Amino acid sequence: MYLDATDWKILTALQIDSRQSFTALGQQVGLSGPAVTERVRKLEAAGIIEHYTIRLNLDAVGATIHGFVHLTTSPSQYTHVHQLVTQTPEFLECHHLTGQASFIIRVIAQSLIHLEALLQQLSAYGATETALVLSTPVPPKLITPEIFEDSH
Secondary structure, three states, X not given: OOOOHHHHHHHHHHHHOOOOOHHHHHHHHOOOHHHHHHHHHHHHHOOOOOOOOOOOOOOOOOOOEEEEEEXXXXXXXXXXXXXXXXXXXXXXXXXXXXXXXXXXXXEEEOOHHHHHHHHHHHHOOOEEEEEEOXXXXXXXXXXXXXXXXXXX
């Protein structure tokens, strides 16, 4: 699907506030409520908008330890790792990598003891190396059309 400037305005506005009404969204991008609704539905149908979500303050909900685990394992273990990460709610994301590590897994925990138990589960499938988050000076960024411009 080709994305025009209006589509990108809609996507950017929804990344900032996905709870806003279609009327409010339409006012931001210069379309009527029904017109913006149709555009959003097309973006959803094309798979460009996959999901609507909120971002929680992890500390406020008790997940005071945040980290990333590099797991180095053999391809024969990939299915087992996928099952474990899928079934364990503390593992928030999992990315298959190039390079030395096979996966990087985003993890949250309530305590160091809790984190240790999670790491023991992963260690059954290979070597782990964990980096704990001290702070997040650059929060997640919006995906905008500028990323795709041929300026490189």
